[in-house]
Amino acid sequence: MADNWVETTAGDLRRWADERGEKIDGQGARLLLDLAAREMGLEGPDALTPAALRALLLEVFPDTVVAGADEVPSVLDTLRAIAAFLGDTGAVTAERAAELAAEIDRLGPEFTEVVAATDDAERQVAAEVVAGLMEADGVPLDDQDAVEEWMRGFEALPDEERYARAEEYLRRTEDLVVPPVRLAPAADLAEAARRCGLTAEVRALAEWTGERALTELDELTAADAEAAVAALGLATPRRLPDVEVGDQTDLPELDRLWWAATEAEVIRAEGGKAAPGPALPDLGSGDDERVLRAWLRLLDSVAVPDHDPSDGLDAIELVQNELTGVLIHLYEQEEPATPAELADALLGHVAEAYEISDERSLAEAVRDALDLELADLARWGVVEPAGDGGRALTPLGVWGVRELLLADGFTAPVVGELAGASAAELVAGLAWHRPETADEEIDGWLASHDVKDAAADLLDVMRGGGPGARNLAAAVLHRVGPEAAPVVRAAREHPLVSPYAALWLNAAGDPAGRELSRAEYLWVFVDTVAGMLETAEPAEAVEAALVDAPPGAEMREMVDELWRTDHPGVAEVLEALGDHHPDKATAKAARTAAYKARSARAAGSGGV
Known part of the structure; x- marks a missing residue:
C-alpha cells in the first residue's frame, strides 16, 4: 500500500514540475515520500502535517539517511516543491499547504544543525575507520604519497568489499577494548x-x-x-x-x-x-x-614467548603461550582472581584452541604449570596476592600489561583522561566505563567545564546521537547544576531532547518542568533500552531496564502499548523483552507486540 501511494505521488510530482517548467530532485522527493510512508507510517500525502514534517526532518531523516550539511538546501527545496504540489493538486487544502511551507522555513535552521552534527560525527567515524584500515595494511599515516596510493586502491574496490572491510574493522575494534584502569604515578x-x-x-x-x-x-x-x-x-x-x-x-x-x-x-x-x-x-x-x-x-x-604450536607443546610451553591471556584476564577483572579461576579460564580457552587427547591429564599439568608462572610473575613484580587467596596485577603490572595491549591495537582507557574531553568524546568514552569509574570521569569532566557550556554541549550530543549516546548524555546532564536551566529550557522544542529536558527541569524544580505524557514516557523507555542494546547483550539490557520498570500487570499493560511508540528501535526492544523478560506472560505479550510493530512498519500504517 505504501509503495502505491509513494510511486503514484512521485510520478505525479514529476509531471507537475515538468508542466510548470520547474526542476525537481525526483530521486530526493521519492526518498522523502518513502521515509514518510515506511518509517512514519503515513498512509498518503494528505497525512503530511507540520508535526509530521518536524518528525521527518529532525528524527527520521538524520537516523536513516547519510547526508552532508551541503545537501540541506536541496532537501528543503524538494520539500517546498512537495508542499506546493500537494496544495496545487488539491491533495491537501491550500491552508495546509501554507502551513507546511511555513513549517519548512521554521525547521530550516534546526534541520541544518542536526544534519551538520550528524554529518560531522559520521565523517569523524569514517576518517577513523579509514585510518585504522591503513594502519592495518602497514601504511604510514605521515607518508602522504603512500596514503594517497592506498586511497586510490581502496576507492577502486567494489562497494560491497569496501563496506565489508569497514564492518570487519569496526567489529574487531569493538573486540579490542578493555575496561579503564587507574595508573600509578x-x-x-x-x-x-x-x-x-x-x-x-x-x-x-x-x-x-x-x-x-x-x-x-x-x-x-x-x-x-x-x-x-x-x-x-x-x-x-x-x-x-x-x-x-x-x-x-x-x-x-x-x-x-x-x-x-x-x-x-x-x-x-x-x-x-x-x-x-x-x-x-x-x-x-x-x-x-x-x-x-x-x-x-x-x-x-x-x-609473550614464541613457542610454535605445530611442534607440539607440553603443558609448561602451552601455559607460557597463553600467559598474555591470563594477564589480560587479571587486567579486565574488577576483583582478584584465584589460581583455580585463572586455570579454569585458561583451560576453557585451550579446549577451544587446541586438539586435546587426554583432557584430564592435561588439566592437572596445566594447573601445575600455571602455579609456576604465577610464582614467577609475583617474584618479577607483575602479580601480587590479593583478597582471599586471589591474585591481582601490581600497579607496575597494570601499567605493563596496558602498554602491551596498546602495542597490539587495543583501546585501553585510563581513569581521569576524559576530564578535558569534548562532550561527544566524554559520552563515547563513558560507554567503556564501569559505574564507579564512570562517576569519577563525569565528576572530573563537570569540574573542568562551565555549567552552561557543559549543558549546551551535552544537548548537542543528544540532538545528533543515537539512543546510546542520548542516554549517556542525559545521565551526565542530570548531574549539571541548576544554572543550566536557561540552556535546557531553550532545547525543549527538539523532539529527541524534549522528554529529557522536561525530566531535567522537573527534577531541578524549574517552573518550566512538567511530568511526561504517557507517550513520552513510553518513548523514553524504548530509547533507554535501545541505547543499552547498543553495547550490552540483550539479556543484560533487559535486566538493567527492569530495575526501574513497573511490576507485574502494569508492565504487561505497558508492553501492550509500546508497539505504537514512534521510535525506530521499538521492534528490537520488544524482541529483547520477549526473549529475556523473566515473566512468561509479559514475555509473550512483548513477542506479540514486536510482531505488531514490525507488521505496522512493513504495511506503512504503524505508530502514533
Whole structure:
C-alpha cells in the first residue's frame, strides 16, 4: 500500500514540475515520500502535517539517511516543491499547504544543525575507520604519497568489499577494548621497576655473564649455564629430573631470562660472543622513562614467548603461550582472581584452541604449570596476592600489561583522561566505563567545564546521537547544576531532547518542568533500552531496564502499548523483552507486540 501511494505521488510530482517548467530532485522527493510512508507510517500525502514534517526532518531523516550539511538546501527545496504540489493538486487544502511551507522555513535552521552534527560525527567515524584500515595494511599515516596510493586502491574496490572491510574493522575494534584502569604515578612505577625481581635477575645475569664465549646459537655453554644458575641462586622447578644439562635449554628458567635479556638488549649476544648490552644501564637509570621502557621490553619477552604450536607443546610451553591471556584476564577483572579461576579460564580457552587427547591429564599439568608462572610473575613484580587467596596485577603490572595491549591495537582507557574531553568524546568514552569509574570521569569532566557550556554541549550530543549516546548524555546532564536551566529550557522544542529536558527541569524544580505524557514516557523507555542494546547483550539490557520498570500487570499493560511508540528501535526492544523478560506472560505479550510493530512498519500504517 505504501509503495502505491509513494510511486503514484512521485510520478505525479514529476509531471507537475515538468508542466510548470520547474526542476525537481525526483530521486530526493521519492526518498522523502518513502521515509514518510515506511518509517512514519503515513498512509498518503494528505497525512503530511507540520508535526509530521518536524518528525521527518529532525528524527527520521538524520537516523536513516547519510547526508552532508551541503545537501540541506536541496532537501528543503524538494520539500517546498512537495508542499506546493500537494496544495496545487488539491491533495491537501491550500491552508495546509501554507502551513507546511511555513513549517519548512521554521525547521530550516534546526534541520541544518542536526544534519551538520550528524554529518560531522559520521565523517569523524569514517576518517577513523579509514585510518585504522591503513594502519592495518602497514601504511604510514605521515607518508602522504603512500596514503594517497592506498586511497586510490581502496576507492577502486567494489562497494560491497569496501563496506565489508569497514564492518570487519569496526567489529574487531569493538573486540579490542578493555575496561579503564587507574595508573600509578610514573615515578612510583619506575621505582617499582628498578626494585622488582625481573630487573634484579636480568641485571644479575648480565653482570655475571660479562664478556664470554657463547655457543654457535649465541647461548651459554652447558657448563656456563649451570654456573649461572648457581651464581644467581635461580630456582629451576621446570628442569627435568635426572637429565644431564646438554645445553642452556635444559635449564628453562635460565633460558627464558637469557632470551629476555638479549631481546631487550641488556645482553648483546652475537657472533658467538656475549657483552653488556646498551640497555643494561637503563635498568638502573635515574631517568624514569628509560627504566620503564627497558623493563617493558623484558616483560614483553617473558610474557609473550614464541613457542610454535605445530611442534607440539607440553603443558609448561602451552601455559607460557597463553600467559598474555591470563594477564589480560587479571587486567579486565574488577576483583582478584584465584589460581583455580585463572586455570579454569585458561583451560576453557585451550579446549577451544587446541586438539586435546587426554583432557584430564592435561588439566592437572596445566594447573601445575600455571602455579609456576604465577610464582614467577609475583617474584618479577607483575602479580601480587590479593583478597582471599586471589591474585591481582601490581600497579607496575597494570601499567605493563596496558602498554602491551596498546602495542597490539587495543583501546585501553585510563581513569581521569576524559576530564578535558569534548562532550561527544566524554559520552563515547563513558560507554567503556564501569559505574564507579564512570562517576569519577563525569565528576572530573563537570569540574573542568562551565555549567552552561557543559549543558549546551551535552544537548548537542543528544540532538545528533543515537539512543546510546542520548542516554549517556542525559545521565551526565542530570548531574549539571541548576544554572543550566536557561540552556535546557531553550532545547525543549527538539523532539529527541524534549522528554529529557522536561525530566531535567522537573527534577531541578524549574517552573518550566512538567511530568511526561504517557507517550513520552513510553518513548523514553524504548530509547533507554535501545541505547543499552547498543553495547550490552540483550539479556543484560533487559535486566538493567527492569530495575526501574513497573511490576507485574502494569508492565504487561505497558508492553501492550509500546508497539505504537514512534521510535525506530521499538521492534528490537520488544524482541529483547520477549526473549529475556523473566515473566512468561509479559514475555509473550512483548513477542506479540514486536510482531505488531514490525507488521505496522512493513504495511506503512504503524505508530502514533
